[in-house]
Amino acid sequence: xxxxxxxxxxxxxxxxxxxxxxxxxxxxxxxxxxxxxxxxxxxxxxxxxxxxxxxxxxxxxxxxxxxxxxxxxxxxxxxxxxxxxxxxxxxxxxxxxxxxxxxxxxxxxxxxxxxxxxxxxxxxxxxxxxxxxxxxxxxxxxxxxxxxxxxxxxx
Amino acid sequence: xxxxxxxxxxxxxxxxxxxxxxxxxxxxxxxxxxxxxxxxxxxxxxxxxxxxxxxxxxxxxxxxxxxxxxxxxxxxxxxxxxxxxxxxxxxxxxxxxxxxxxxxxxxxxxxxxxxxxxxxxxxxxxxxxxxxxxxxxxxxxxxxxxxxxxxxxxxxxxxxxx
Numbered sequence: 001x002x003x004x005x006x007x008x009x010x011x012x013x014x015x016x017x018x019x020x021x022x023x024x025x026x027x028x029x030x031x032x033x034x035x036x037x038x039x040x041x042x043x044x045x046x047x048x049x050x051x052x053x054x055x056x057x058x059x060x061x062x063x064x065x066x067x068x069x070x071x072x073x074x075x076x077x078x079x080x081x082x083x084x085x086x087x088x089x090x091x092x093x094x095x096x097x098x099x100x101x102x103x104x105x106x107x108x109x110x111x112x113x114x115x116x117x118x119x120x121x122x123x124x125x126x127x128x129x130x131x132x133x134x135x136x137x138x139x140x141x142x143x144x145x146x147x148x149x150x151x152x153x154x155x
Numbered sequence: 156x157x158x159x160x161x162x163x164x165x166x167x168x169x170x171x172x173x174x175x176x177x178x179x180x181x182x183x184x185x186x187x188x189x190x191x192x193x194x195x196x197x198x199x200x201x202x203x204x205x206x207x208x209x210x211x212x213x214x215x216x217x218x219x220x221x222x223x224x225x226x227x228x229x230x231x232x233x234x235x236x237x238x239x240x241x242x243x244x245x246x247x248x249x250x251x252x253x254x255x256x257x258x259x260x261x262x263x264x265x266x267x268x269x270x271x272x273x274x275x276x277x278x279x280x281x282x283x284x285x286x287x288x289x290x291x292x293x294x295x296x297x298x299x300x301x302x303x304x305x306x307x308x309x310x311x312x313x314x315x316x317x
Contacts, residue, residue, distance in 0.1 A: 016309050019259050020278045023248040025171050032170070032184055033162060036191050040158050043192035054199070 086136065156201045161194060165208065168280055169215045175247040175275055176219045178240025182226075190218045209286040212276070216290055239268035244275075262312045270305035277302050 102122070169190065173183035193214060204210045224232035240246070244264040251257045263274065276282045276290065287298040 016259075016306055016313065017278055019256065020263065020274070020309075022256060023251060023260055023279075025167075025279075026174065026180070026247060026249050028167055028170060029180060029184060032187075033166065035184070036166065036188050037158055037162060039188045040191035040195040044158075044195035047196050 085132065156194065156197070158191060158195060161211070162191070165211045166191075169211060171247050172212065172275070172280060173215060173219055175243040176216070176240060176272075177222070178242045178246050180246065182222065186215070186219050186222045189222070190215045193218065206286060206289070208282065209289040212280070212282065212286070212290040237268065239271060243271070247275075247279075259309065259313065262309055266305050266308060270301045270308070273298055273301045274305045274309075 166187070170183055170187050173186050174180055177183050177186065190211075194211075201207075220232075220236050223235045226232065227235055242264070244260055248260060251260060263271065266274065272291065273287055276287045277284070282290065284295045284298040284302070287293075287302075288295045291298065293301075
């Protein structure tokens, strides 16, 4: 719209333009069309990436970018979990969750054997967490000892 | 994009513009071949092009600039890009027999390069000022004013001679 306006207001004497348009373009070299198109088609055939491969390459790059974006988030979650473990508590399973599991087992509509099996699994899991926290506690107590320990002077 | 169709629509106009830019028919053909090789590699890009005429002229202009840098070296190439080919008009058009027309062609060839290019694109290729702005990387108003100054100079020159 704006361009049309500019085209309208731009003063251009019709006589000068008309005179210029009378100039005859020089002739095109014979066979140029064929030469140009042949080379272009050859270039298309020899292209490093075909259109399909190009789409695939774009898709792969999107996946790589997505993975690179997700990786720090996963790493942060993992770090939080490790910190929680080293602090002697489980990050994945809080006391609230364990109570919820217990309530679920007690309220479950299955047979007595099912309930017992689930309670045993929970007990084993809690026992394992206790062992981990005991180990961490023991390691803390031995900290001073371990600092003085060398390969030549094993305890 | 069908290359045959593309050539049929723009091939000769692009060739004429290249002859004007480079001042040589052989160089123009080489650059036109390079440009069509580039077009052949563009597949997705064609779908994003809104104005094919402005796009093809822009691509051919960039290719001509690359050719000049490659052929003449960076410094000389840049100089040639700014000044344009000295005999661009003479190479792009056959010498007219009519003296007044020959004089007009000579005067057009002596216009400042930035005005000469706009006059060429507007008068001979029929591009709008918006398209010329896209091709040359300038604003619509700059393209329009350069055209106006160029045409005024030609008119004054014609008036002075007669």
